[in-house]
Structure formats: structure tokens, C-alpha cells
Amino acid sequence: MHDRLAPLYSQHLATLRERADKALALGGFDHLVIAAGTPLRKFLDDQDYPFVANPHFRHWLPLTDTPGSWIVHTPGHKPKLIFLQPQDYWHVVPAAPNGYWVEHFDIEIVRNANDAVSLLPGEHTRRAIIGPECPSVPGAQANNPQPVLDYLHWHRSYKTSYELELMREASRIGARAHRAAEQAFRAGESEFGIHMAYLAAARQIDAELPYASIVGLNEHGAVLHYTHFDRTAPAQSRSFLIDAGASAAGYASDITRSYAAYGHSEFQALIDSVDAAQQAFVAKVRAGQSYAELHIHAHHVLANVLREHGIIRMNPESAVASGVTSAFFPHGLGHPIGLQVHDVAGFQQTEHGGTIARPQGHPYLRMTRVLEPGMVVTIEPGLYFIDMLLDELRDKPAANDIDWAKVDFFRSYGGIRIEDDVVCTNGVPENLTRDAFALI
The missing domain is CATH 3.90.230.10 (Creatinase/methionine aminopeptidase superfamily)
Incomplete structure (x- = not known):
């Protein structure tokens, strides 16, 4: 399966990068920042609902269980994955990135959510942040600009x-x-x-x-x-x-x-x-x-x-x-x-x-x-x-x-x-x- 996916993924990523460039131009942004998202906390509890990654994140990567991670796409640059691999003995920690897709990303591994946010394009930059509005991430709240979403959603209809x-x-x-x-x-x-x-x-x-x-x-x-x-x-x-x-x-x-x-x-x-x-x-x-x-x-x-x-x-x-x-x-x-x-x-x-x-x-x-x-x-x-x-x-x-x-x-x-x-x-x-x- 992975042997079949490797060449297809390369073409897929090229298509996503081209779409992202056009979406950013339409919205007047310089960076596309995509949150994997974080789990929702149950009301009056200290446990979370099962994590479901942002579909925009999954569109770029075959990662479904890496909460707190981010993708950054800047036109003309290799896409970046900021991969949260926390020091945690309560949960299974995501394994280090591997597989047919890793060569296509600059990957930075961080140990906590604050470090992940510090590696994103700064708040002073023109960044389109795609992700759930709740729970919010301090310093990187989603803005989900409509022109960007409209373009990306329209073209997501056409499967690679x-x-x-x-x-x-x-x-x-x-x-x-x-x-x-x-x-x-x-x-x-x-x-x-x-x-x-x-x-x-x-x-x-x-x-x-x-x-x-x-x-x-x-x-x-x-x-x-x-x-x-x-x-x-x-x-x-x-x-x-x-x-x-x-x-x-x-x-x-x-x-x-x-x-x-x-x-x-x-x-x-x-x-x-x-x-x-x-x-x-x-x-x-x-x-x-x-x-x-x-x-x-x-x-x-x-x-x-x-x-x-x-x-x-x-x-x-x-x-x-x-x-x-x-x-x-x-x-x-x-x-x-x-x-x-x-x-x-x-x-x-x-x-x-x-x-x-x-x-x-x-x-x-x-x-x-x-x-x-x-x-x-x-x-x-x-x-x-x-x-x-x-x-x-x-x-x-x-x-x-x-x-x-x-x-x-x-x-x-x-x-x-x-x-x-x-x-x-x-x-x-x-x-x-x-x-x-x-x-x-």
C-alpha cells in the first residue's frame, strides 16, 4: 500500500500547494497555518472526548492522532510540520514522523504546545489560520478567512x-x-x-x-x-x-x-x-x-x-x-x-x-x-x-x-x-x- 501511495502523494502535495498559493492570494495572506486541533474537554470533567483531527490538516498529511501539531505553508518554501511529541506518561505519545511523506516537509519536533506556537509565523504577519475555534490556542487563534476556505473547500471536491x-x-x-x-x-x-x-x-x-x-x-x-x-x-x-x-x-x-x-x-x-x-x-x-x-x-x-x-x-x-x-x-x-x-x-x-x-x-x-x-x-x-x-x-x-x-x-x-x-x-x-x- 505504501509503495503505491508514495508517488501519488508527491503529486497530491504539489496540487495542495498550488491550491493554497491561489487561496492565499485571494484572501490577501502570506501564510497558510493549519492546526491539527486539540481534544475537547468534557463538561465538569478532567477527561477529553476522542480526538478528531482538523480535516484540513488530514488533507496534507496522513496523520490522524497528533493533537497540537501544525502545518505551515508559505508560497515558494517547503511546507513545515511542527510536530508535538509531548513528554507524557498518561497517554501514548505520537511516534516520530516517518513514512513516504516525511521527505516533503521540514519537520520540527517540540515538547509542548507553547513551543509549537512560537514556531508559527508571528501575529504581526498576514496569516490565515485554519482550525477549530474551540478550544482556542493562545497566540494562534483560528481566523478561518472565508475567501480562503471557499477556495479550498471548492477544490477539495476534486479528489487527487x-x-x-x-x-x-x-x-x-x-x-x-x-x-x-x-x-x-x-x-x-x-x-x-x-x-x-x-x-x-x-x-x-x-x-x-x-x-x-x-x-x-x-x-x-x-x-x-x-x-x-x-x-x-x-x-x-x-x-x-x-x-x-x-x-x-x-x-x-x-x-x-x-x-x-x-x-x-x-x-x-x-x-x-x-x-x-x-x-x-x-x-x-x-x-x-x-x-x-x-x-x-x-x-x-x-x-x-x-x-x-x-x-x-x-x-x-x-x-x-x-x-x-x-x-x-x-x-x-x-x-x-x-x-x-x-x-x-x-x-x-x-x-x-x-x-x-x-x-x-x-x-x-x-x-x-x-x-x-x-x-x-x-x-x-x-x-x-x-x-x-x-x-x-x-x-x-x-x-x-x-x-x-x-x-x-x-x-x-x-x-x-x-x-x-x-x-x-x-x-x-x-x-x-x-x-x-x-x-x-
């Missing part, structure tokens, strides 16, 4: 070859863990037991995953962000929805699969229909495709799925216009993904900022941009049987065109979501998720 290789690895880890989770479900494990099987196969602890895993059996599949983890298996496991990812050097995968227990053929048939629709949406991840329009298209296709399975009796146009599809598919089709699960700039109009509004009536869509080569997005359609939304639907005129007996039958299965991470290319899209599963 190095980034794509790390995302492929994150997908491979995630797919392996998903297979273990499915096997645990088939063996009758509880949600907690399935989650433990997932972690063991991923070889990552909860804090290392890019987001909190969703592991829902039966009706729990209807809770979009279900993270409860029942410790006891239900008397009968009818269905299983898992939304879980993995990390590779700070890059995320985001994968969702839905399963029917053996013998539950009608729910399996519905899963198969959603899966076929999802793969058709993936095929449309092409340069020039409006993501917002793809989301609307998905509503029409899923309306057909609902109709084919006897759940609704209206045509797709009426189902979408009346809000019926939004009751069964209440979230967006997906989102940008990369250093963050819900990556930045999904609504950004240009590299200078601005916003592309969501389509009216679709408040939870997380991306409205036109797809371009290098972008990576998730495609995650779903159909759910959510009591609150169905109760609201019963009071609408469209309720007459819904087979409520069918709805009641499917309630016990919760819902379906199928999610892949997809790269927009100059031609056929690259499905990171399906490719990873195919390797198993």
Missing part, C-alpha cells in the same frame, strides 16, 4: 489520485466488515453483537470509524440514525439495516446495506427493486449531471417501485407532487464524501462561495452541485415505513391511493437503504463500494 487510493482502501475495509455483520445477523446475533462483529472485522474501534454505525433489526430500520444497539436479540430477526463505514488515513467510506431474513420473500423482493434502482442512479453519476435533478429523478423511480409492489396506486408524477414519496423516502439521495463523511462544498456555487439552493420540498438533500470528474458522492436511496410520517400521510387526500394493509405488513421490517460511494470520472463512474465487495 492519492485521495482516491485511500478511499478505495477505506471501502475495502468497510466491505469486509459489512460481510462479517451480515454473517452475524444470519447467525441470530443482537444489534450489539453485530456491531462487535463489524468492529472486529474492520479492526477499528468506534472512535476510529468515520461516523457512529447504524445497526437496526426489524422496525429499528425505520429510524434513520438508529444508534441504540439492543443487547438482546429479538425473538425473530426479520430484517437488518446497517449503515457503517471505515477509515483509511483520515479518509472515509460510507456503506449501507439492507437484508431480509431467509423466508421473508416479499421484503426481499422490495430490497431487490430498491437495489436495481440504486444501481441505475449510480450509472448516472456522470460529468454534467445535476445532483439535485438526480435526487428528483430518484423520487420518480422509487414511486414506481412503490406502485409495482402494490403499496401505492397513483402514478409517479402524482406521488412526487403530493409528497407521498417524501413520506417513504424522507432524506436526500446522498452527499459528497472524502475527508469527512458529509464533505464540504456540496451546495457551493463557485470557488468564491455562494449557495445553490435545494429543490423546494426537499430540505434534507445534502448536495446541489453539478457533478464533475474527480468528485466522489454517495448514492443512497431508501424506502421506509416510519410511523410518524405515515400517520401524517393518512390525513392527506392521497391516503386514498395507498394500500394501508400493505403498509402495515411492511412496518415490521422497518425500511431499506442501499448506499455506495461513487467516483465521477470522464466516463463510466467508479463504484468504490461494489468494487470492494467484489474483491471479497
Whole structure:
């Protein structure tokens, strides 16, 4: 893996330096200073929450657990890493920098946070400091200038070859863990037991995953962000929805699969229909495709799925216009993904900022941009049987065109979501998720 990454990293860093030079010029700054960040302290406690490094820091370096460190980029100069390696017997001290990337940085190792700050460009210089505002670092408080962020976020949408290789690895880890989770479900494990099987196969602890895993059996599949983890298996496991990812050097995968227990053929048939629709949406991840329009298209296709399975009796146009599809598919089709699960700039109009509004009536869509080569997005359609939304639907005129007996039958299965991470290319899209599963 490292042999493959070394030449890709060199090109990646050259791209980041070029982008940083332009961002600094736009904002009128001489230095880009990027904080790894420091852990957040728990309220009324002397312990911290798990540390999550600033994504801007991770963009430059494959370092995810070096709190208090800094990157300094000054146009025309070799980038500098100020690496905090404290004298500490309470925690594991980060190992000295090593690997395929170290030759590209001037590295200074310091023992405390004050020494790190003293090596940054001084407060009298024109410095753009990118980092969290809380907790603040005395002498180096983040200013996060908007013109700089807008430019960097816009261009972060276009993944380098190095980034794509790390995302492929994150997908491979995630797919392996998903297979273990499915096997645990088939063996009758509880949600907690399935989650433990997932972690063991991923070889990552909860804090290392890019987001909190969703592991829902039966009706729990209807809770979009279900993270409860029942410790006891239900008397009968009818269905299983898992939304879980993995990390590779700070890059995320985001994968969702839905399963029917053996013998539950009608729910399996519905899963198969959603899966076929999802793969058709993936095929449309092409340069020039409006993501917002793809989301609307998905509503029409899923309306057909609902109709084919006897759940609704209206045509797709009426189902979408009346809000019926939004009751069964209440979230967006997906989102940008990369250093963050819900990556930045999904609504950004240009590299200078601005916003592309969501389509009216679709408040939870997380991306409205036109797809371009290098972008990576998730495609995650779903159909759910959510009591609150169905109760609201019963009071609408469209309720007459819904087979409520069918709805009641499917309630016990919760819902379906199928999610892949997809790269927009100059031609056929690259499905990171399906490719990873195919390797198993």
C-alpha cells in the first residue's frame, strides 16, 4: 500500500500547494497555518472526548492522532510540520514522523504546545489560520478567512489520485466488515453483537470509524440514525439495516446495506427493486449531471417501485407532487464524501462561495452541485415505513391511493437503504463500494 501511495502523494502535495498559493492570494495572506486541533474537554470533567483531527490538516498529511501539531505553508518554501511529541506518561505519545511523506516537509519536533506556537509565523504577519475555534490556542487563534476556505473547500471536491487510493482502501475495509455483520445477523446475533462483529472485522474501534454505525433489526430500520444497539436479540430477526463505514488515513467510506431474513420473500423482493434502482442512479453519476435533478429523478423511480409492489396506486408524477414519496423516502439521495463523511462544498456555487439552493420540498438533500470528474458522492436511496410520517400521510387526500394493509405488513421490517460511494470520472463512474465487495 505504501509503495503505491508514495508517488501519488508527491503529486497530491504539489496540487495542495498550488491550491493554497491561489487561496492565499485571494484572501490577501502570506501564510497558510493549519492546526491539527486539540481534544475537547468534557463538561465538569478532567477527561477529553476522542480526538478528531482538523480535516484540513488530514488533507496534507496522513496523520490522524497528533493533537497540537501544525502545518505551515508559505508560497515558494517547503511546507513545515511542527510536530508535538509531548513528554507524557498518561497517554501514548505520537511516534516520530516517518513514512513516504516525511521527505516533503521540514519537520520540527517540540515538547509542548507553547513551543509549537512560537514556531508559527508571528501575529504581526498576514496569516490565515485554519482550525477549530474551540478550544482556542493562545497566540494562534483560528481566523478561518472565508475567501480562503471557499477556495479550498471548492477544490477539495476534486479528489487527487492519492485521495482516491485511500478511499478505495477505506471501502475495502468497510466491505469486509459489512460481510462479517451480515454473517452475524444470519447467525441470530443482537444489534450489539453485530456491531462487535463489524468492529472486529474492520479492526477499528468506534472512535476510529468515520461516523457512529447504524445497526437496526426489524422496525429499528425505520429510524434513520438508529444508534441504540439492543443487547438482546429479538425473538425473530426479520430484517437488518446497517449503515457503517471505515477509515483509511483520515479518509472515509460510507456503506449501507439492507437484508431480509431467509423466508421473508416479499421484503426481499422490495430490497431487490430498491437495489436495481440504486444501481441505475449510480450509472448516472456522470460529468454534467445535476445532483439535485438526480435526487428528483430518484423520487420518480422509487414511486414506481412503490406502485409495482402494490403499496401505492397513483402514478409517479402524482406521488412526487403530493409528497407521498417524501413520506417513504424522507432524506436526500446522498452527499459528497472524502475527508469527512458529509464533505464540504456540496451546495457551493463557485470557488468564491455562494449557495445553490435545494429543490423546494426537499430540505434534507445534502448536495446541489453539478457533478464533475474527480468528485466522489454517495448514492443512497431508501424506502421506509416510519410511523410518524405515515400517520401524517393518512390525513392527506392521497391516503386514498395507498394500500394501508400493505403498509402495515411492511412496518415490521422497518425500511431499506442501499448506499455506495461513487467516483465521477470522464466516463463510466467508479463504484468504490461494489468494487470492494467484489474483491471479497
